[in-house]
Amino acid sequence: MALVMTATESANTQNEQKKAVARAAVGVLRSGMHLGLGSGSTSQEFIRLLGEKMQSGALRVDGIATSVESENLARQCGIPLIEPERGLKLDLAVDGADEIGPGLSLIKGGGGAHLREKVIARAARYFLVIADASKVVPRLGRFPLPLEVVPFSLPWVMDEVAGLGCKPVQRMSKNSAQPYKTDQQNFIVDCHFGQIVDAEKLARQLQQIPGIVEHGLFLGYAKAALVANDGRVAAMLPDGRSKPVEELSELP
Numbered sequence: 001m002a003l004v005m006t007a008t009e010s011a012n013t014q015n016e017q018k019k020a021v022a023r024a025a026v027g028v029l030r031s032g033m034h035l036g037l038g039s040g041s042t043s044q045e046f047i048r049l050l051g052e053k054m055q056s057g058a059l060r061v062d063g064i065a066t067s068v069e070s071e072n073l074a075r076q077c078g079i080p081l082i083e084p085e086r087g088l089k090l091d092l093a094v095d096g097a098d099e100i101g102p103g104l105s106l107i108k109g110g111g112g113a114h115l116r117e118k119v120i121a122r123a124a125r126y127f128l129v130i131a132d133a134s135k136v137v138p139r140l141g142r143f144p145l146p147l148e149v150v151p152f153s154l155p156w157v158m159d160e161v162a163g164l165g166c167k168p169v170q171r172m173s174k175n176s177a178q179p180y181k182t183d184q185q186n187f188i189v190d191c192h193f194g195q196i197v198d199a200e201k202l203a204r205q206l207q208q209i210p211g212i213v214e215h216g217l218f219l220g221y222a223k224a225a226l227v228a229n230d231g232r233v234a235a236m237l238p239d240g241r242s243k244p245v246e247e248l249s250e251l252p
């Protein structure tokens, strides 16, 4: 029996895990909720499954998307969309992550959507992360930290963040030699730190640099993370405990 997984087997496992956590997240929803709809492949699974459940008539919710891509998918799936509005509090935001570190500290923005993702996470009473097991890390930083940067400020932002100990790389579009542009028409700089020793301190330093619209560190945002491993989905909590998804009693 082969003990080492091939790349294809590992990708299949990861996809199965994404579907499993998306299914589990749909399972905690209740009719009438206003939702935040995340971005990335795991969130797309969530949006698809949510659409199916709504089409079956078993659930009635509306949502606000964290990216144009998710908004288009939600529309295709028949999920009613709402707009940002004063006084609006979302019941629950569900989103993926690129890394989940201690205390449910996160790196997000692999898809370039972390600005809207953070806005939506903050506008929600409960921020629920959904992820495959590969995202859980003992320390953040192996995944390059994305920054959304105003184009005019790019050279100086790169100089400043290099001074914080990373290798900054401007993200390029997948299909062209053009710089990648966010939904807000800003640039993304991916900061290769290798490891982030003090995430709180780094977040404060990044917030002080003019031209950085938002960084991809989400500290103190996630209330729980549904993570799939060995065919089971468990809810990880900020204090390091795990519990069965059904026992997430503090959900709105």
Ligand code: A5P
Pocket (backbone or CB within 6 Å): 038, 039, 040, 041, 042, 043, 095, 096, 097, 098, 107, 108, 109, 110, 111, 112, 113, 114, 117
């Ligand atoms: C989008 O900008 C990101 O924050 C995503 O939530 C993150 O990249 C997770 O994506 P996957 O679900 O595709 O791993």
